[in-house]
Amino acid sequence: MLKAIDMHVHILTGERAKQGWAPTVKAGLPMNTGKWSSDPDGMAEMYQSLEMMAVIFDVDGETRSGIKIDNSETAAWVKKYPQTFIGFGSVDPWKGKIAVEEVKRCADMGLRGMKFQQAAQGFDPTNERFFPMYEEIVRLKLPVIFHTGTTAVAAGSPGGKGIVLEYCKPIPYIDNLAAWFPEMRIIMAHPSWPWHDDQLAVLRHKGNTYMDLSGWAPKYFPQSTVHNINTLVQDKAFFGTDFPMMTPERWLSEFAELPLKDSVRPKILLLNAAKFLGIEVPSTQTASNS
Ligand SMILES: [Zn+2]
Numbered sequence: 001m002l003k004a005i006d007m008h009v010h011i012l013t014g015e016r017a018k019q020g021w022a023p024t025v026k027a028g029l030p031m032n033t034g035k036w037s038s039d040p041d042g043m044a045e046m047y048q049s050l051e052m053m054a055v056i057f058d059v060d061g062e063t064r065s066g067i068k069i070d071n072s073e074t075a076a077w078v079k080k081y082p083q084t085f086i087g088f089g090s091v092d093p094w095k096g097k098i099a100v101e102e103v104k105r106c107a108d109m110g111l112r113g114m115k116f117q118q119a120a121q122g123f124d125p126t127n128e129r130f131f132p133m134y135e136e137i138v139r140l141k142l143p144v145i146f147h148t149g150t151t152a153v154a155a156g157s158p159g160g161k162g163i164v165l166e167y168c169k170p171i172p173y174i175d176n177l178a179a180w181f182p183e184m185r186i187i188m189a190h191p192s193w194p195w196h197d198d199q200l201a202v203l204r205h206k207g208n209t210y211m212d213l214s215g216w217a218p219k220y221f222p223q224s225t226v227h228n229i230n231t232l233v234q235d236k237a238f239f240g241t242d243f244p245m246m247t248p249e250r251w252l253s254e255f256a257e258l259p260l261k262d263s264v265r266p267k268i269l270l271l272n273a274a275k276f277l278g279i280e281v282p283s284t285q286t287a288s289n290s
Helices: 014-019 022-026 040-049 071-080 097-108 128-139 158-162 170-180 196-205 223-230 248-255 265-277
Strands: 004-010 052-057 085-087 114-116 144-147 186-189 209-212
Touching (some): 071 097, 144 170, 186 196, 248 265
Parallel strands (some): 052 085, 186 209
16 A cells, blocks of 8 residues: 655666765765665665655756766666656756757656756756746646755855855745746745745745655754644645655654644645645545545
8 A cells, every 4th residue: 555655756867876876975965774775776675665656866967067867767767666666857957958858858758747956956947048948848747846945965065066055945936937837836845944934935825836845854844834734735745755865764753743633644645746646546545534
């Protein structure tokens, strides 16, 4: 029985897969895999044993990093583990027409959405030069994940290695995009600290926006986030870990301690994501007393 869908899980593809996670760790990201392996085979085993599905993706930041990813590898992992993985693609928006073509190729390969990381990719998501890419995304009905809040990438290094946090603000960036592309379903990744209240405002105002609760230990979720996912935005929030930065076990054990209604928990863990992604769950699981 499917128990949960993890909306935010990283894999490495292309040249990044060959390098492994060492450069990622060097860039400041923690690796908290517990007893699990961080390669996609090991991750599939983990999610199967936990009776979960996972949305997997890599991030294409080639213009900044010079390192190539390969969306066809993400598609191949989904093909290998179709009961476990749902794949999202990633394009570097700076690639212009090539990025637009790659969005189309991702959809053709069966990837179900697109993932952006404005800090790592160094782009202003509201710049008009990227609109042809969004138009293609809308045409193909692909949902998108945008990073929000601070980032662990290069955290603590001098100048944050040149990364600016500005473009990760829900207001104005995600709010504007959601207004300009009302057909684009946007997931704001993470509880968006220190702009969590802005994120909640966007969620409450823009019907086409959602959030995942990944990359942040639930015991440190801001109080207003906990209050809103328990009430007004209970249909718009998804479980997510950011594996291999955090294990599902840790996330779940801390989530269990949050003061949430019993009727809300299955929505966040499974039902909201199932509905969002069009994954069928037996009606016995959808029965809710809210
Ligand atoms: Zn992430």
